[in-house]
Amino acid sequence: MLGTQPLRAHLDEALVRGGARVVAGRAVAIPSPHRVVLDGGGSLTARVVVDAGGHRRPLGTTDWRRPAAAEQTAHGVVVPAEVALPLVGPGEALFMDWRPDHGEDGWPTFLYGVALGDGTVLLEETSLARRPGLALDDLRRRLHARLARHGVAVPDGARVERVRFPVDTPRHDRDGVLGFGAAAPLVHPATGFSVATALVLAPRVAGALAAALAEGDDGADAAARVDRTVLWTPAARAVHALRRRGLEALLRMPARDVPAFFDTFLALPDRHRRAYLGARDDLGATLAAMTALFGRSGWPLRGRLVGPALLPAAPARDPEAGDDRAPGARGRRYRR
Ligand SMILES: Cc1cc2nc3c(=O)[nH]c(=O)nc-3n(C[C@H](O)[C@H](O)[C@H](O)COP(=O)(O)OP(=O)(O)OC[C@H]3O[C@@H](n4cnc5c(N)ncnc54)[C@H](O)[C@@H]3O)c2cc1C
Missing domain, CATH: 3.50.50.60 (FAD/NAD(P)-binding domain)
Known part of the structure; x- marks a missing residue:
């Protein structure tokens, strides 16, 4: 931080x-x-x-x-390290805990936990991207439910961090x-x-x-x-366009498929993960990473990755609905 x-x-x-x-x-x-x-x-x-x-x-x-921007939103609290112990042990960090321990259906959110180096730990419930961003009140509610489930009692007056910014x-x-x-x-x-x-x-x-x-x-x-x-550069523009397609794939992905998608991505060899996350002007490396991801995905996930490339941008969702429903559609329940 x-x-x-x-x-x-x-x-x-x-x-x-x-x-x-x-x-x-x-x-x-x-x-x-x-x-x-x-x-x-x-x-x-x-x-x-x-x-x-x-x-x-x-x-x-x-x-x-x-029209509405796709946004990343998050709500976090800073707690003493001993309070965070059930989730973040000494010397550990927690990244993308997709378990639905907040107990809610709908739009997928994850927890991360990172020690700040001063005896405290930031615990943050994050919606990676949604158009528009998932409401901060929803994230706050999920965070506290998740923490309660793990026996993490947030002290009164704990410092709060709120995040909302566009990604597209x-x-x-x-x-x-x-x-x-x-x-x-x-x-x-x-x-x-x-x-x-x-x-x-x-x-x-x-x-x-x-x-x-x-x-x-x-x-x-x-x-x-x-x-x-x-x-x-032409390569940076091409990589950015591919990443925008990656965002659209994520925005259209049903909630139940999102954790599996990240499991597949995070199991890629290090060079592919680094390329997709950091090589903003290396088109070859980005394409190699996307090809590797496609190759390691099952057919349903492949459809989810390729389909959005052929579709217009994902429509904006109901700003008030803290779920994964497109307007007029029914939500889905997480499976554990
Ligand atoms: C809580 C939180 C956590 C985040 N975590 C991460 C992370 O882990 N990794 C990551 O990469 N990103 C993260 N982000 C996003 C990241 O902070 C922003 O993308 C980043 O700060 C953008 O940097 P910037 O310097 O371009 O703009 P900013 O940091 O927004 O700085 C813009 C500056 O311009 C000034 N300014 C604005 N308008 C005017 C004006 N009209 N005249 C003069 N000055 C003006 C502002 O006061 C500000 O000082 C996080 C964001 C938040 C809120």
């Missing part, structure tokens, strides 16, 4: 040491690719403007929330502005992960921007060039 305030302070200090001026303010408009207006009045000019404003993409042009935003669309981080979006559509990718790419993007400017590109050209040659 990242301490966001210390991370921010660390980055700002490094910027200042390198001669940069850090200006705190909210960008509210971008009248040209080189000028950003701040909410307190005034504006800043720059050769290159990078929108690293997260999934809300403050300098983008379109309202990507129409389109590409950043402001001409001459470079989208980075979740604004790009660098978010893996089928897992929601983006932080490691952003940390790996940040120095490469900065270096490529500096080189393009040194070669005489104007700022907008430099942004477009780096977008094309570093962030969204």
Whole structure:
């Protein structure tokens, strides 16, 4: 878990040491690719403007929330390590516990548990992706039911963590502005992960921007060039499209099939798992991982993986229904 305030302070200090001026303010408009207006009045000019404003993409042009976005949602609590012992032993972590120990039918959610290194453990009920995201109240209810079943009593006042972010935003669309981080979006559509990718790419993007400017590109050209040659190479675009199909397969998968799907994925050789999760511009490795997954799946699961590639995006579900029902359909019961 990242301490966001210390991370921010660390980055700002490094910027200042390198001669940069850090200006705190909210960008509210971008009248040209080189000028950003701040909410307190005034504006800043720059050769290159990078929108690293997260999934809300403050300098983008379109309202990507129409139709409903697919979202990852989660509700977690931080408890003393001894309280979490029935689920997370010393030196252990728990990842994707799909057992329906929350006792509810419907949309599949899993528990993970991770020690934070200070004698506490984060226990979090997660809906990997749903369109729109599963309600946080549903996740909270499931988490507490699951923990009670394992004899984990959450102390009063335990710190709570709430998660909601989209996983299928389109590409950043402001001409001459470079989208980075979740604004790009660098978010893996089928897992929601983006932080490691952003940390790996940040120095490469900065270096490529500096080189393009040194070669005489104007700022907008430099942004477009780096977008094309570093962030969204043809291979990266193709991998992203495949991952989007993976997301759609997941969104359409019946609840009862989801744990088996992850069992199959997690049993793949390490190189395939790493490729699917991390190799955002290695099309060959991604295809090899998907082929291996297909080969190890039974025929029903194969149908679930291939079918969505031929269908339009999965329809939005009822935001209020904490289950796996498409509008008008009946829910299914988990089998243990
Ligand atoms: C509780 C939680 C757990 C998560 N766990 C993981 C995980 O394990 N792994 C993972 O990869 N991802 C995880 N995510 C998702 C991850 O946090 C985000 O995808 C990631 O933070 C995106 O990074 P970013 O820097 O692009 O955007 P953000 O972290 O959203 O940062 C955007 C910054 O821009 C600023 N900003 C926004 N608008 C403006 C504006 N108009 N003007 C000026 N500044 C602005 C914001 O204040 C913020 O500082 C988690 C998210 C949550 C909420």
